[in-house]
Amino acid sequence: MNNKGYVSPETSERIQNIINDLNYKPLHSARKLATRKTGNIGYIIWESHFSEVEMFYSQIFLGMEYAARESDYYILLTTVKDDFDPKTDLPRFLKYNDVDGVVLAGRVPHSLVEYLDKQRMPFVLVDYGIPGKIYNSVLIDNYNGAFSAVESLIQSGRKRIAFVGGTFSHPSIKERFRGYKEGLESYNLISDGHLKKYTYLEDAETSREIGEKGVSILLTEKLLPDAIFCCNDTTALGALTEIQRKKLKIPQDIAVVGFDDIPTAAFNLPKLSTVRVPKLLLGKEAFKLLNDVIDNPRLPAQTRLISTEFIKRESS
């Protein structure tokens, strides 16, 4: 049954038939007791990330769940509070040692990551990294995604491409800015003072509000930007709203491009051009990497980069 030792195909089949006839299912709890594994994997996200409008992290979860179906693992989803303290707020499955490993998605309390590291609990970060630390992680190729988005804008004739974004404490956003900047540079579209004029950065969690505020400030420039690259779709949606409020035409007056390809992007009016992040794949890769780490805990930390795809819709 467990594919161990010497078993001839004939015997194996004979046994399988008996298993089927009896409808025998091994009892998980007994098996776990004997193997001293839990058979569970934890999935942790910030509470606000899960409660939010977007389904981004839910989709990553779903990708993991799909992958888990081919395995014996169950996935336990939980959220941690914004003011997380490992002493008191540890998820139950960590407190009671009910998982063999953990996936952490998006921005996540550093104290939690350190706790896991200290406990030698296998874990993988998805779409997040902690500056100065190297952990097992699955990341989006933000740099090239942003680069290609900007490139597309340039190829459709845009000259003054602005950037609107949230906090750089999330490395994804920082990388997207870098892709934006170097994209412009490689086409020589970045004059002195460009970034000063056409960049709106706010040190806060990304939101519609940042998009709205960013646009309203950018639109005070003498020479209006003719395109805005936003650090993600949520921000871009806010940007669209504000541009429409100011009675400018999209994409004629200003083109807008987002990042992520959240479901709303395709349903918005106008439909949002964006950089598609394959969220299910992110989840799947995280699951696979975590399995590798669980099987081989002393492997040096590795990072797997997931590439993106530019989706041109109505807003650009």
Next chain:
Amino acid sequence: MNNKGYVSPETSERIQNIINDLNYKPLHSARKLATRKTGNIGYIIWESHFSEVEMFYSQIFLGMEYAARESDYYILLTTVKDDFDPKTDLPRFLKYNDVDGVVLAGRVPHSLVEYLDKQRMPFVLVDYGIPGKIYNSVLIDNYNGAFSAVESLIQSGRKRIAFVGGTFSHPSIKERFRGYKEGLESYNLISDGHLKKYTYLEDAETSREIGEKGVSILLTEKLLPDAIFCCNDTTALGALTEIQRKKLKIPQDIAVVGFDDIPTAAFNLPKLSTVRVPKLLLGKEAFKLLNDVIDNPRLPAQTRLISTEFIKRESS
């Protein structure tokens, strides 16, 4: 430790201290093996419901997860395909008997419900019901929610209130329509032919498209409706889009009201008036009811009704 037998407070405390000193945590798998319980609860939704734009069913899950934290249960979330067949597509945790009970949220394959019923697996339906069958369920008070929404529209002077909705095979939508209709009736605002003229029903899963289509058809009437009550927020968002596309003013020309209060509703432009469904509470109640059912499987099936609250924002 398990609060059984005679234990004096003194002894109990003494033991607790030792437990703390040793940082002893009972091993779940051993405990489960001995008790023949799994300690898990399954949460099942349609795949399309989870992948969708809205976080409706994710919020219900979160409500359950919060409630579960006070218990020893873990919740296993999984989705089932649209063309579900119990023979081949049974969720793993059912196939391998790894749950003590199941919560099913939203529209769900009848064959699955029948399977659970036949297996005598404790289960609870949330926001769904199967006509002619009585199962344990936690439902939204759709009737009164719709009634109060319509009432609010009437009180702000609307006379020709239309309804746009999706398939009645989801009882919630049917009930919302009933609340709408009886709301109008009780204010004598429903003339001959009113429903014929001012009702758009499409026998399909609710979507933005239904909202858009519904509005574009309603706007062909000689006497335009001055308000539209949509069967849910998603539909209402579509309706808003189409109304704006037709250059009508919201709420001046037409007021729009949705149902559910999904997060997007508050961020849309204009902000959507809607009937708030306490999604976390739905999840919590489902969890509590399921626990009751697990503890006492032969209790007659009961339904718990969760009431709603009308939220007036910009669109009405």
Next chain:
DNA sequence: AAAATATATTAAAACGTTTCGATATAATAT
């Protein structure tokens, strides 16, 4: 022909709890 390898069978210990029964004593009620 001998050695190595592949296949097969069986028994026993171990995993860490719960449950049950036996035994005992102290405190309280009758």
Next chain:
DNA sequence: ATATTATATCGAAACGTTTTAATATATTTT
């Protein structure tokens, strides 16, 4: 004084697997 109830302690069986070792035979390789 006796019976009942509350408290405390202990040992053993049971839950259903995995793991290991021991033993054996058949098949293949040297």
